[in-house]
Amino acid sequence: MTTDTPARLLQLLSLLQTPREWPGGELAGRLGVSRRTVRRDVDRLRELGYPVRATQGSSGGYRLVAGKAMPPLVLDDEEAVAIAVGLRAGAGHAVEGVEEASVRALAKLEQVLPSRLRHRVSALGAATMSLTSGDGARIAPETLTVIASATAAREQLRFAYEAKDGTPSRRLTEPHRLVSTGRRWYLVAFDLERQDWRTFRVDRMSEPFPTAVRFAPRMLPGGSADAYVRRSVLARRPESSAYEVDVEFHAPLDRVRGRLPAALGELAAVGEDRCRLRGTVTEPVEWVAGRLVWVECDFTVHGPEQLVSRVRDLGRRFSAAVDGTGR
16 A cells, blocks of 8 residues: 555556556555545646546546646656657657757656666667668767757856867857757857857767856847758858759648758748748758658759759659669
């Protein structure tokens, strides 16, 4: 019998999170308490925001259902390890469109994981390989979670940084946001030594260290972190490498938005079942053509000519691959 009420509530919650309906008598037997105590404990969970539904009758019982808000979850060891491994895959670009959310969730989870489970997650990650990896620089999940944790806590972050020409430096920053462009991760931060905003490629960062010094958030110039990264990346590259992309997708905006990196430009609806992408891009045209195919819907390329030519060439290659003429 569990006499400690908080411990009993956690045990009850763990049982209710199993996708089934629990008869009151079975719950009482599992917890070693009376049916009346079970009813009181269910009422306490409801007060805490957990949507527990009760059904009447001989076959009735209790079941946790979907509510209006996401309440805290109780995970056993195996579930916690499985979720952490899955989030690491998402952070590493294995799941398109959820990289940033995966990093935030992973940072929260690893903050409370016991050391024994953290070691299991690391060992499993080192011993396995994903078949669906990103096409940009690979970054250790630990680096991303340290940065994400400092960003969420508004804590100054110190790290070593290597410039494009190989020049090393030490930076002290106020991290603002992590941004994934589909090929690379960037940190938008206020550089305290230079007293200005900067964009840092995360694959060139090392030894990230939160200083435990809190800071008040600053207003990022020019709007969103995504837009700031796009402008910053374009400014670093020669004008000759930039070109304007104009592509119309034969699918609703909501379907396409989650399948394209923000770095490709702005999406806008042009009807209920069509949307259009326009933006200035410096990524290789081969990579852009591949990303358009991955959206998995019909589309029309209006420009530029080098993208039209690349997509046409891909079409010929795909056709040859299935009609037996490919070599």
